[in-house]
Amino acid sequence: MFLWPIYGLSKKYSKKFEFKTNNSKTVFKKSLHVFFIDGGSDVELLLEFYSLLSPKYNLHAYGIFFTNTPRHADVLVILSRPTQKMLPIIQEAISQMPSPYGVMLIENSNIGLYFEKLNLKNVVAHLKNVSEPTGILKKLIEIAQGGLIC
Amino acid sequence: MKRLLGIIKKEDSEQLFVNSGSFVGLVDNSQSKEFKAYKWQKELFESKEPKDELFNFRLGPSSGALLESVTFNIFTYGERIKEVYIDNSYKSRSIEKLMIKKDVFEGLRLAEQICTSFAFSHSCAYSKAIENAFNIQPSYKTKIMRLIFIETERIFNHIYVISRLADAAAQKVLANHLIYLFDEILENNKYLFKNRFLKNINSIGTIKYISLDQLKIFVNKLENIVNKFEKLYKFSLKSENYLDRLHNTGLLTTDDFEEFNFDGPAVKAMNFSLDTRSFEDLFDDFKPILEEGSDALSRMIVRAKEIFQSIDLIKKLLIKLQKNIDEKNKNISIDDDQQKRNTIALTESPSGTIYYYIELVGNKIDYVYVATPSFFLVKAMEKALIGQIFTDFTFTVESFGAFFSDAAK
Numbered sequence: 001m002f003l004w005p006i007y008g009l010s011k012k013y014s015k016k017f018e019f020k021t022n023n024s025k026t027v028f029k030k031s032l033h034v035f036f037i038d039g040g041s042d043v044e045l046l047l048e049f050y051s052l053l054s055p056k057y058n059l060h061a062y063g064i065f066f067t068n069t070p071r072h073a074d075v076l077v078i079l080s081r082p083t084q085k086m087l088p089i090i091q092e093a094i095s096q097m098p099s100p101y102g103v104m105l106i107e108n109s110n111i112g113l114y115f116e117k118l119n120l121k122n123v124v125a126h127l128k129n130v131s132e133p134t135g136i137l138k139k140l141i142e143i144a145q146g147g148l149i150c
Numbered sequence: 151m152k153r154l155l156g157i158i159k160k161e162d163s164e165q166l167f168v169n170s171g172s173f174v175g176l177v178d179n180s181q182s183k184e185f186k187a188y189k190w191q192k193e194l195f196e197s198k199e200p201k202d203e204l205f206n207f208r209l210g211p212s213s214g215a216l217l218e219s220v221t222f223n224i225f226t227y228g229e230r231i232k233e234v235y236i237d238n239s240y241k242s243r244s245i246e247k248l249m250i251k252k253d254v255f256e257g258l259r260l261a262e263q264i265c266t267s268f269a270f271s272h273s274c275a276y277s278k279a280i281e282n283a284f285n286i287q288p289s290y291k292t293k294i295m296r297l298i299f300i301e302t303e304r305i306f307n308h309i310y311v312i313s314r315l316a317d318a319a320a321q322k323v324l325a326n327h328l329i330y331l332f333d334e335i336l337e338n339n340k341y342l343f344k345n346r347f348l349k350n351i352n353s354i355g356t357i358k359y360i361s362l363d364q365l366k367i368f369v370n371k372l373e374n375i376v377n378k379f380e381k382l383y384k385f386s387l388k389s390e391n392y393l394d395r396l397h398n399t400g401l402l403t404t405d406d407f408e409e410f411n412f413d414g415p416a417v418k419a420m421n422f423s424l425d426t427r428s429f430e431d432l433f434d435d436f437k438p439i440l441e442e443g444s445d446a447l448s449r450m451i452v453r454a455k456e457i458f459q460s461i462d463l464i465k466k467l468l469i470k471l472q473k474n475i476d477e478k479n480k481n482i483s484i485d486d487d488q489q490k491r492n493t494i495a496l497t498e499s500p501s502g503t504i505y506y507y508i509e510l511v512g513n514k515i516d517y518v519y520v521a522t523p524s525f526f527l528v529k530a531m532e533k534a535l536i537g538q539i540f541t542d543f544t545f546t547v548e549s550f551g552a553f554f555s556d557a558a559k
Contacts, residue, residue: 004323007385013330037212038219040241043555044266044347046217047310054333055326068214085240086219089212109263111243132346133333 013055017134031063032144035073037093041080044108045131049079052133064140070096075124075143077104081112094120102143106131151424153411154185155505155521157192167507167519174494174505187411190529204232211240215544217314218554224535224543231543234535236528241558249515254280254354254484257515261506262349264520265556267310270296270303270348271499272520277354279495279506284484286355294471295357297432298365299348300497301460301467302372306335307500308453309379311551315450316386318544319395324386331375331382338371355482362472369468376461383454396447400534400546403444410533412526414502415456416550419448426498432470433463446549453551456500486512499523501551524556 036049052059059065067073070093082090094103102124105115108131115126125139156167158176165176166185182188210221219240225233245264249257261276262269274296281288288296313328336346342364343351351358360368386392402420406412413424423438430436439455441448491510496503502523509517527550534546 004385008323008327011327011330035214038217038241040219040243041555042243042263042266042269043218043553044269047266047347050217050310051329051333051336053326054329056330056333083240083243085242086211089219089240093212111245111248111263132340 008055011055014058014061015056017137031065032140033065033067033072033074034077034140035067035070035075035093036077036079037070037090038086039078039080039090040083040086040112042109042111045079045106048131048133048136049077052137054133057133057137059137062137062141063144064137070094071098073097073101075102075104075140077106078115078120079106080109081107081115082118083112087113087118104139104143106136151407151422152185153413153424154187154191155411156507156519157188158507158517158519160517167505167521169503169505174496176507185411186409187526190410203227211237220554226540229539229541231535231538231540234532236532236554238528238554238558241555243555243559245559246518246520249518252515254510254513254515257508257518258352258354259350261520264522264559265524265553266347266349267307267553268303268499268501268504268522268556270299270352271497271504273349273352274300275495275497275504275506276508277352278497279493279508280354280484280510282495283491283493283508283510286482288355288357291471292355292357294432294467295360295365296352297430298369298464298467298471299351300499301464302335302339303348304460304500305372305376305457306332306339307551308457309335311500311548312383312450312453314548315396315446315545316392318548319392321386321389321392324382324392327382328379331379334375335372338368338375341371342368353482354484365468365471369464372464373461376457379454379457393447395542395545396450396549397443397445399446399538399542400449400531400549401445402530402534406530406533410526410529412502412523412530414500414523414527414551415449415452416502416527416530418452420444424503426496426503432467434466436463446545449549449551484513486514488512490516501527501553501556520559522556522559524552524554525559527552528554528557 038046070076078090101122103120103122104125106127124143152170154168158165158167164179166179168177204225204227207224207226210216211219221237223235224231245260249260258276261272264272309328309332313325317325339348340346417424418439419441421440421442425438427433427436439452441452493508496505505521507519531550538546
């Protein structure tokens with residue numbers, strides 16, 4: 001087998017998606033820093049977010065980066081309807097975010113607290129029954145290009 | 151090797167849910183002295199207060215270093231980890247309570263939501279329990295297809311765990327290649343079932359209809375992915391840096407097994423097996439994969455070898471299935487006859503055996519206890535972290551392949 005980098009380059013994993021983008025210059029000018037928080041999910045959404053790191057989705061080419069703290073993030077993604085014990089953790093994470101910021105909600109089951117009753121501010125997207133990486137990526141690109149977060 | 155799977159508390163009575171090899175069932179709690187695991191399962195800890203000179207490094211519940219919401223209370227002296235307490239209650243959704251008073255078919259969907267990574271294993275264990283209770287005999291085809299998909303689940307779960315481990319051990323290129331393969335398997339699942347994690351395809355007494363041609367294409371794609379994994383895995387073993395990080399990290403002993411009763415690849419890495427697939431009639435001459443190191447490296451090797459073993463098992467099962475594919479699916483209905491029933495069933499998930507103990511009144515669930523592999527692995531993780539330095543933290547944690555949603559339920 002070749003050395004790692006040569007083996008990797010020979011594979012050409014990245015996939016061309018047919019998302020509507022404004023133009024290539026805008027895509028690379030703007031970047032979106034994302035922090036995700038597990039609301040107490042059954043790990044399906046976490047695994048899908050983990051799949052997004054696959055070279056196939058080539059996130060960085062779209063200017064999307066995952067951060068390790070909400071203080072560096074433009075968008076907080078809450079994965080699944082939260083458990084009661086996770087609610088204060090989520091509220092604290094939101095309070096730590098620099099303005100302007102957005103909150104993206106994703107839910108895949110009927111267990112946990114209702115997002116609608118939490119009165120969360122700055123909700124820029126709420127995905128229901130869309131848990132696949134392609135759907136999530138598409139929404140993140142839309143948010144990045146919407147001009148709300150630059 | 152006896153295991154205490156759980157403590158069944160109902161009103162004032164208490165019984166022990168045990169597995170002693172040939173026997174799986176409930177025994178009187180007077181036998182609690184025979185199980186060292188009784189103490190921690192009963193939450194009879196002597197003291198959780200750390201010594202004065204230790205520093206409590208609290209990691210979580212939400213941190214960039216962690217995928218799931220969980221808190222690690224790590225008591226350190228300098229760089230050395232002295233004590234660890236894991237709090238996974240943030241993930242608790244009380245699914246066992248949600249199942250009570252539910253119809254058996256509604257219970258199945260809740261079982262799949264305990265942990266998506268083991269969704270099919272949970273679904274099989276639950277449906278087997280209900281089938282035992284109502285004397286429902288699934289067809290030969292259903293039995294074989296369930297085994298094929300349990301092995302498929304094992305393959306993608308093991309690739310995921312090894313990718314997390316490679317990422318933790320700073321093998322970023324390997325990790326990215328493995329994430330790609332993980333995603334490819336999920337896409338393959340979606341092609342056949344419209345669901346990436348094999349949810350909603352198993353039911354009580356039956357399974358979703360899939361033609362033999364579709365299944366052959368599915369298995370061929372899976373085999374190609376496993377072949378790609380084999381190349382990467384063999385190449386990764388040439389990296390001394392990678393091996394050195396995993397070797398002698400997160401060691402466990404047989405005393406730890408007796409105390410915490412964990413299962414799965416963590417036990418197989420200690421050169422003995424509790425794999426319930428050994429008793430499965432449809433597997434000819436099944437031999438569990440064993441390693442001797444008892445460390446993170448051995449656990450990784452067991453998982454990698456199990457991937458190759460699983461694809462071989464799938465191919466053998468496919469040959470058996472070809473003779474029986476034309477069996478028609480049955481519509482199963484269960485009447486609410488108000489009779490009381492108790493039932494137990496198990497399935498070998500990627501990280502250990504899942505046990506279901508269910509009490510039914512008619513077709514409604516009256517009580518349920520689920521013994522999940524991660525429940526025990528979390529305790530093994532706490533033990534394995536003691537004595538490690540901080541750098542080894544992530545390798546040790548990821549090597550167990552435990553999910554906190556599975557442990558907290």
